[in-house]
Amino acid sequence: MANTFAIADHYHASVASSTYPNRMYMIAGTSFGHIINDTPPPRDEERSIFHQLELAGESWEIFTASKPTFEEQILPKLRVEKGEHFLTTDDFFKAAKQGKLPSFSWVTSAGLHNEHPQKNIQAGQRFVAQIIDAVMKSPNWKRTALFFMYDEHGGFYDHVPPPKACPPDEIQPILEAKDVPGKFDRLGVRVPMIVISPYAKKHYVSHTVFDHTSILRFVQARFNLPALTARDAHARPPIDMFDFEHPAFTTPPVLPKAVVDPRFLNQCEDTARTHYTNEAATGK
Numbered sequence: 001m002a003n004t005f006a007i008a009d010h011y012h013a014s015v016a017s018s019t020y021p022n023r024m025y026m027i028a029g030t031s032f033g034h035i036i037n038d039t040p041p042p043r044d045e046e047r048s049i050f051h052q053l054e055l056a057g058e059s060w061e062i063f064t065a066s067k068p069t070f071e072e073q074i075l076p077k078l079r080v081e082k083g084e085h086f087l088t089t090d091d092f093f094k095a096a097k098q099g100k101l102p103s104f105s106w107v108t109s110a111g112l113h114n115e116h117p118q119k120n121i122q123a124g125q126r127f128v129a130q131i132i133d134a135v136m137k138s139p140n141w142k143r144t145a146l147f148f149m150y151d152e153h154g155g156f157y158d159h160v161p162p163p164k165a166c167p168p169d170e171i172q173p174i175l176e177a178k179d180v181p182g183k184f185d186r187l188g189v190r191v192p193m194i195v196i197s198p199y200a201k202k203h204y205v206s207h208t209v210f211d212h213t214s215i216l217r218f219v220q221a222r223f224n225l226p227a228l229t230a231r232d233a234h235a236r237p238p239i240d241m242f243d244f245e246h247p248a249f250t251t252p253p254v255l256p257k258a259v260v261d262p263r264f265l266n267q268c269e270d271t272a273r274t275h276y277t278n279e280a281a282t283g284k
Contacts, residue, residue: 006204006241013188026212029229030168059102063092066110099139129258136252145197153189168231202248
């Protein structure tokens with residue numbers, strides 16, 4: 001995928017933290033002060049790209065591989081009011097095959113498919129391949145832009161220092177006594193991002209600094225929606241990764257088959273089990 005379509009080599013997580021805060025930035029342009037995997041308390045006024053699309057009359061769906069979902073936890077009011085929009089990945093495959101994908105689809109995997117250490121990355125690759133294959137074979141392909149990215153870096157090292165960023169709002173980080181003081185004024189570690197679309201530039205590398213709010217800004221621009229916070233207002237959408245005048249992939253390429261070899265799954269689990277046992281024994 002990366003060698004065929006367009007990738008960004010300076011795409012960063014929105015905050016130097018974990019999954020939940022970064023996903024909040026993806027859909028709301030802020031983590032509401034949260035810096036760890038906890039969810040904000042129910043708010044009278046929830047804010048997200050889903051709310052924006054609903055008000056604009058644009059169709060949207062949230063497709064997830066398992067329940068309960070992250071989105072249900074941070075958007076409880078929306079879940080109650082628009083529960084019919086919270087669907088499964090099986091629903092996604094069906095909609096793609098029928099050419100009935102909404103204007104905006106949000107697709108997330110489950111813990112079984114993530115690629116953190118101790119997990120089998122082949123399972124994650126197969127999940128991604130299934131989603132991409134469904135989009136490529138869909139009647140909706142001709143007008144689709146698919147962004148594939150990771151919410152955070154999983155603890156891996158990167159040699160590129162995260163650049164400074166515009167604070168999203170006046171909300172300060174929710175810190176505990178052991179936390180290092182800081183603000184939401186710097187991006188997180190780099191993560192992969194690939195644009196898969198008929199209009200994606202072929203074998204292209206963008207060197208522009210992006211983060212998750214760049215995708216949010218792109219969707220807002222597409223549907224003429226305002227920014228939610230100062231962060232997505234200042235974010236650069238990844239327009240340079242597209243050529244809308246000369247689509248290179250009107251006919252999508254054939255995906256190589258993604259398989260999960262049980263031998264490597266067992267080896268991965270055995271290695272992880274030994275590693276964490278040694279850590280516990282040495283007190284690390």
